[in-house]
Amino acid sequence: MLVANPTGQINVEDFDLAATLRSGQAFRWHDLAGGGFVGVIGDRVWRVKQDGNVLTWQTVPAGNPAFLENAARHYFGLDVELKHVVSTFPQDDAALQAAVRRHWGLRILRQEPWECLASFMASATKQIVQIRQIIELLTRRHGDRLTTRWGEFYSFPSTATVAGLTERELRDCKLGFRAPNLLKAARMARDGVVNLDQLPGKSHEEALCELMRLPGVGEKIGNCVLLFGCGFDNAFPVDVWVARALCRLYFGGDNKAGIRKARAFASRHFGPYAGWAQQYLFCDERRRDRDERIKRS
DNA sequence: AGCCAGGCTAAGA
């Protein structure tokens, strides 16, 4: 008979687990009946649930509780004071402030750089449901199996594992024209041609240039990796949603203002936690779109 | 049926 894994608890403030995990930063957390979530961080399966100011967690396999609690704090961005982040935002920006209120507790996750890179390489011109499907196939076929009483899960395949696959095997994970790029990027990362672990020590500009040496990685994907996987809180990825929000809010609805202009503006306007501001705008623009659809139907 | 999706790249103005 299975012995229940030890359960850990963390007191949290200004944190919304569901808003964070559903915000399109990470692609393989699953809802559990009862309000919790299950997903994989590194080589462990985590079950997490928030009740008010308490975050409860369990892992498979089990491990040193202090170490795991630290890992959770790091991953969920709990070592950042959200009120401080928000205090750095432009105070006269009513739209941003409203977005922050509507998604209060949403935090930037600290993911593994490689998983983050591969995930966002897969994201190019894909909808979030499709990205989840690609990642699911990639992990199920090429990751290590982790069996739990919540189901079977898979670790994310390493750079060496992906580098050893064929383009055909990657295409079979529905990667399409992204397959050869991911294969080359995995080989470059494995061989240290681009060292993902050294990115956090570099300047933002230097780290971005380094990532953009990888085929299939431009400014958008590069900044996603820096923000979600390397701790660059100021990295500001501009995708179609954020571009739409910026055009509407700051360029008088001019949808032709262009992504380049939007990037230049954002780097001046939002400050040291621009990436967090980006995530609030991203989520709020998508919420707005959903509301409009419902109203029309 | 047709449009668009958390883009990148090479080519041409």
Place this chain on the structure above:
DNA sequence: TCTTAGCATGGC
């Protein structure tokens, strides 16, 4: 320096 077509594929 800025704009555009093409890239695979699936959801709506």
